[in-house]
Amino acid sequence: MTRYAMAVDLRRCVGCQTCTAACKQKNGTPPGVQWRRVLDIETGEFPDVRRSFMPVACMHCDEPACEEVCPTTATKKRDDGLVSIDYDLCIGCANCVMACPYEARSIVHKAEFAYGDKPMAHEAQSFDPARVNVSTKCTFCIDRIDLAEETGLTPGVDHQVTPACVNSCVSGAMVFGDIEDPDSEISKLLKENKSFRQNEELGTGPGVYYIWDKADEDNDL
Template sequence: MVIDLFKCIGCDACTVSCKAENRTPPGITYNVVLEEEVGTYPNMRVRMTPRPCMQCQNAPCVEVCPVKASYRGEDGIVVIDANRCIGCRYCIAACPYGARSVDEGMSYRTEMQAADQVTVPEYGVERTGHIKDQGLQGTARKCTFCSHRIAHGEVPACCETCLGDARVFGDLNDPESAVSKLASSSRASRLKEELGTNPSVYYLR
């Protein structure tokens, strides 16, 4: 994924669409937009930095998982096997981007009728009902680039709803793809590259 920071207007459409698509519980948001004031008065501005999971090629979260619940799939997306996860939270502590959360079993069941009857697509199976009822309370959760959408030839929800067209998704291994060309641009950089995580998310600055 490539995110053009000059096109991001901080509308949070990516945050809202991600939450709606992945049915995340209260307190868990996979796509956040970080705000930072840059410059000195009176020449100041607010810089918006969307932060999904970086889908690192050398993912620290995968390395520290004692039960191999976190792994990098053939498509390059780092995913979690919720049935294997023991909720030790090592992966949450290891992620240098703050892109992981723990499911505390909270629900919107008191605010929304039939809230616990919707499918939770990220687990890759037809799970419905409250996460606590599934025995998955306490497990780690994270952005998966909407892998359930990718499997059907669609782009992640955050890319589809971005009002400024700031996000581009595709195959980095294809030199002819738009995302590959943008990632090789002189404007492209990645967060915390010095850590050697080799993130799959590039930013145009």
């Protein structure tokens, strides 16, 4: 069965925020709402200090905490691993916002634009009134994934059906695809390298893997 996931190579991420900008452009999120962020992390002690960058968003978990607390079934995990929100069913109760351990969800209660009450041309084009008073988050560009089903294109390979953040990554740090396919780029990358997932101890089964070093030769991931 298909299970879409994302891998982020922390050795390659330069913190340029291009993925953040691409996400905002693609999804038209209002001011102050970022479905994708890049954390700036400093580790070590002077003078041996290291600066790292870590892109974060919805983790599209195997066991989503947000789905469990949703009273209307608006939040659901699909068979392909993507966690979706049905805006027609969402009542904006914010249960999922509080339950998400990754702070990946947002709710806005009125239409907001960059300058005043009226949208600029590009804001008007991407504005979706259905996303007011409901929970929103990164969708892995779910519309593109659905397009793949119609066109036969492959997410993670063909740009038309790959998340905007992955397409925009200038350093090639982000990879998307089916981890159940042993021949996919993401499967090969995870097999060849050591990786971790955020807050794995919570049992949510995040669908975003962070790569940090080469795997041992005898390590069968």
